[in-house]
Amino acid sequence: MIGMDEKLSFFKNGVRLDGRQPDELRPIKIEVGVLERADGSCYMEMGDNKVIAAVYGPREVHPRHLQEATRAIVRYRYNMASFSVEERKRPGPDRRSNEVSKVSKEALEPVILTSYFPKSVVDIFVEVLQADAGTRTVGINAASVALADAGIPMKCLISSCAAGKVDGEVVLDPMKFEDNFGEADVPIAMTPNGDITLLQMDGRLTTEEFRKALEMAKTGCEQIYEIQRKALVDRYSHMEDSESCDEAVAEGEI
Amino acid sequence: MDRMERKVVVPGDLLSDDPKNAGEGTYVKDGKVSSLLYGMASSYKDKVRVIPLAGKYVPSPGDTVIGTVQDIIFSNWIVNINSPYDGLLHISELPRKIEMNEMSKYLRIGSSVMIRVKDVDSTMKVELTINDRRLGTLTRGRVAEISPTRVPRLIGKGGSMINMLKKELNCNIFVGQNGRIWVDGNDDDMDLALKTILIIEKEAHTTGLTDRILEFLRAEKEARS
Numbered sequence: 001m002i003g004m005d006e007k008l009s010f011f012k013n014g015v016r017l018d019g020r021q022p023d024e025l026r027p028i029k030i031e032v033g034v035l036e037r038a039d040g041s042c043y044m045e046m047g048d049n050k051v052i053a054a055v056y057g058p059r060e061v062h063p064r065h066l067q068e069a070t071r072a073i074v075r076y077r078y079n080m081a082s083f084s085v086e087e088r089k090r091p092g093p094d095r096r097s098n099e100v101s102k103v104s105k106e107a108l109e110p111v112i113l114t115s116y117f118p119k120s121v122v123d124i125f126v127e128v129l130q131a132d133a134g135t136r137t138v139g140i141n142a143a144s145v146a147l148a149d150a151g152i153p154m155k156c157l158i159s160s161c162a163a164g165k166v167d168g169e170v171v172l173d174p175m176k177f178e179d180n181f182g183e184a185d186v187p188i189a190m191t192p193n194g195d196i197t198l199l200q201m202d203g204r205l206t207t208e209e210f211r212k213a214l215e216m217a218k219t220g221c222e223q224i225y226e227i228q229r230k231a232l233v234d235r236y237s238h239m240e241d242s243e244s245c246d247e248a249v250a251e252g253e254i
Numbered sequence: 255m256d257r258m259e260r261k262v263v264v265p266g267d268l269l270s271d272d273p274k275n276a277g278e279g280t281y282v283k284d285g286k287v288s289s290l291l292y293g294m295a296s297s298y299k300d301k302v303r304v305i306p307l308a309g310k311y312v313p314s315p316g317d318t319v320i321g322t323v324q325d326i327i328f329s330n331w332i333v334n335i336n337s338p339y340d341g342l343l344h345i346s347e348l349p350r351k352i353e354m355n356e357m358s359k360y361l362r363i364g365s366s367v368m369i370r371v372k373d374v375d376s377t378m379k380v381e382l383t384i385n386d387r388r389l390g391t392l393t394r395g396r397v398a399e400i401s402p403t404r405v406p407r408l409i410g411k412g413g414s415m416i417n418m419l420k421k422e423l424n425c426n427i428f429v430g431q432n433g434r435i436w437v438d439g440n441d442d443d444m445d446l447a448l449k450t451i452l453i454i455e456k457e458a459h460t461t462g463l464t465d466r467i468l469e470f471l472r473a474e475k476e477a478r479s
Contacts (some may be wrong), residue, residue: 069377117378141339146266149308150293151308152309153291154265155265239294
């Protein structure tokens with residue numbers, strides 16, 4: 001806690017400092033296919049978080065010894081720009097970003113059909129342009145959309161969000177202030193049918209509070225899923241339902 | 255099953271409750287058919303299938319593709335076929351017998367070749383062949399590249415699009431399954447052909463495209479003469 005005489009308050013007239021209800025997400029904006037060079041890409045904003053995700057592949061594995069004979073490997077690089085936080089962040093990988101990369105990779109890998117592309121690699125790059133708590137969850141959301149955009153076969157999309165505890169109350173999607181001075185943070189990632197692929201917690205929660213936080217985060221993920229899905233569908237929805245469409249049937253002899 | 259309209263789907267979207275309907279780009283779990291890809295779902299005969307909007311070319315036997323020779327090792331040429339997997343063309347697959355030390359006389363590094371996928375094994379070793387009258391080195395014309403997922407559109411139903419292009423453009427056009435396209439004709443026609451191909455790629459999923467392209471070509475030719 002910081003050295004202030006008066007007690008920190010996270011609520012004003014029953015709403016949070018940024019005007020949200022305890023179970024309300026921050027506003028989300030998703031743009032698909034923002035990078036020309038990448039096979040798939042996604043730009044995502046969640047409150048003041050700004051993240052860009054790029055997917056390359058499946059492509060040949062370099063260095064060769066990482067290659068696996070029966071499946072594609074997945075590599076995930078989470079990186080924060082030096083200007084993404086208030087105090088300049090020393091560029092390059094560090095203990096924290098290595099951890100985030102590892103857990104994010106493991107959050108996405110279960111839904112990717114790696115067996116379709118033996119001996120290849122799917123590279124995911126997530127760059128955090130501006131951070132405001134919950135960047136790993138935003139990174140996973142953006143990466144999942146970028147994977148779909150790259151045409152990589154997946155069982156489903158992954159949605160991710162966090163729940164926290166401030167002033168003894170469980171809240172959804174904590175922003176920076178709540179994360180820094182709050183009592184707990186529980187980021188999760190899950191599939192639309194509720195299978196959890198990422199679950200972390202720091203701080204302290206009672207069993208009861210943890211259950212509540214998990215339920216709240218799950219509801220948040222469901223809302224995010226709808227936004228992700230809409231972003232992808234809207235990009236091509238103008239081509240739906242066309243009776244006169246002459247979409248080719250691939251069987252044609254050249 | 256009811257006729258399903260074309261619809262944009264994302265991975266995991268439920269397509270059907272009957273596993274018998276599972277087609278390309280779908281998977282079955284707990285008796286339900288869901289989409290594997292981000293693409294357009296449509297029903298074809300009694301199957302639901304999903305055509306991807308993006309993706310890499312995965313070689314399969316019998317495909318005719320356009321490749322670039324990357325390297326020569328032992329008695330094989332290594333050919334880039336615009337895919338995560340390189341192709342191998344063995345010296346014995348040539349129409350005539352040549353010596354190992356004169357391999358680079360026939361196909362140099364950098365040569366473009368029209369080539370067929372002979373076999374792909376489970377480790378994704380891709381064997382190529384060039385032993386066919388219609389295959390061989392490309393010595394003239396130009397090669398363009400589009401997304402492999404747009405190849406069916408460029409060909410069109412029963413070849414409608416590609417035949418129209420060939421006729422209108424006075425060009426010889428060959429579309430490789432890997433998204434590389436070879437165009438041969440006079441310079442002006444080739445310029446227009448490449449331009450048109452890029453338009454088709456960009457507007458691949460819009461309706462009435464063949465007719466619009468035809469109009470576009472006629473207008474362009476009018477402007478030229």
